[in-house]
Amino acid sequence: MRYYILGFLITCSSTVFxxxxxxxxxxxxxxxxxxxxxVEFADSSNIVRISxxxxxxxxxxxxxxxxTTGQSVVICPGGGYKYLAYDWEGTDIAKLLxxxxxxxxxxxxxxxxxxxxxxxxxxxxxxxxxxMKVVRMNASKWNLDPDKVGVMGFxxxxxxxxxxxxxxxxxxxxxxMVLIYPVISMQEGxxxxxxxxNLLGENPSQDLxxxxxxxxxxxxxxxxxxxxxxSDDKSVxxxxxxxxxxxxxxxxxxxxxxxxxxxxxxxxxxxEKGYTGSWTERLFDWLESMR
Numbered sequence: 615m616r617y618y619i620l621g622f623l624i625t626c627s628s629t630v631f632x633x634x635x636x637x638x639x640x641x642x643x644x645x646x647x648x649x650x651x652x653v654e655f656a657d658s659s660n661i662v663r664i665s666x667x668x669x670x671x672x673x674x675x676x677x678x679x680x681x682t683t684g685q686s687v688v689i690c691p692g693g694g695y696k697y698l699a700y701d702w703e704g705t706d707i708a709k710l711l712x713x714x715x716x717x718x719x720x721x722x723x724x725x726x727x728x729x730x731x732x733x734x735x736x737x738x739x740x741x742x743x744x745x746m747k748v749v750r751m752n753a754s755k756w757n758l759d760p761d762k763v764g765v766m767g768f769x770x771x772x773x774x775x776x777x778x779x780x781x782x783x784x785x786x787x788x789x790x791m792v793l794i795y796p797v798i799s800m801q802e803g804x805x806x807x808x809x810x811x812n813l814l815g816e817n818p819s820q821d822l823x824x825x826x827x828x829x830x831x832x833x834x835x836x837x838x839x840x841x842x843x844x845s846d847d848k849s850v851x852x853x854x855x856x857x858x859x860x861x862x863x864x865x866x867x868x869x870x871x872x873x874x875x876x877x878x879x880x881x882x883x884x885x886e887k888g889y890t891g892s893w894t895e896r897l898f899d900w901l902e903s904m905r
Contacts, residue, residue, distance in 0.1 A: 650730035684759035686717035692769030695812035743786035772796020780831035798854035832861035844877030
């Protein structure tokens with residue numbers, strides 16, 4: 615019997631002292647969804663790749679109360695709108711943010727190719743908007759400042775993050791954006807066609823292409839933005855970041871951009887890419903200026 619009691623106490627202790635946990639994004643019916651027999655799939659043979667997300671969640675990583683800056687970042691992993699690079703561009707990033715006193719909230723968002731979608735292109739943005747609202751609703755409980763909630767995205771997750779920052783409603787506007795080798799445009803010649811096809815389908819209307827070409831959607835109310843890209847990125851051309859930066863400057867939005875000569879695409883924290891891995895240091899300097 616004492617072994618069962620010990621196990622129970624350990625479980626309770628883990629619950630009490632844990633600084634990270636998973637919450638459902640939607641408390642009731644999930645919008646833009648229909649019944650489906652499809653199930654979520656995770657491949658962890660190299661990095662954790664999650665596909666066919668049915669029940670979107672946020673995984674919350676909180677720093678200790680003594681270390682917190684009050685800032686929080688909703689993290690959108692990339693994966694070409696086909697899967698989520700959940701640890702590589704998600705939980706690993708959240709843990710690094712925690713070490714700097716910043717809450718990291720990893721968004722497991724629905725992907726457009728799910729059978730459960732009614733209108734496929736709408737689900738990722740709906741989930742990102744809801745994530746911002748959930749973080750702000752819980753800000754007091756999590757010891758966070760509701761006016762210091764940003765969004766961060768990698769590759770196609772960068773497209774989702776920049777879509778959130780240019781297509782927000784009153785309660786979902788990020789206070790800042792961090793875009794790492796992001797897909798920005800859906801225009802041919804600039805876009806990453808895999809991401810575009812997965813999000814919009816193979817024959818989208820020009821109106822839909824323009825709507826999700828976020829360089830065309832920048833206004834003076836777009837949040838301050840930090841951009842990272844590598845010049846030798848062959849998958850998502852550096853033109854994506856350059857054109858977005860130009861739009862930000864044109865509209866008087868504060869922006870900082872770092873273009874590395876090498877790094878390719880999908881380098882994550884960049885530790886194996888030489889000094890390209892210094893991008894996190896530049897980020898933390900910039901985040902400090904946002905406090």
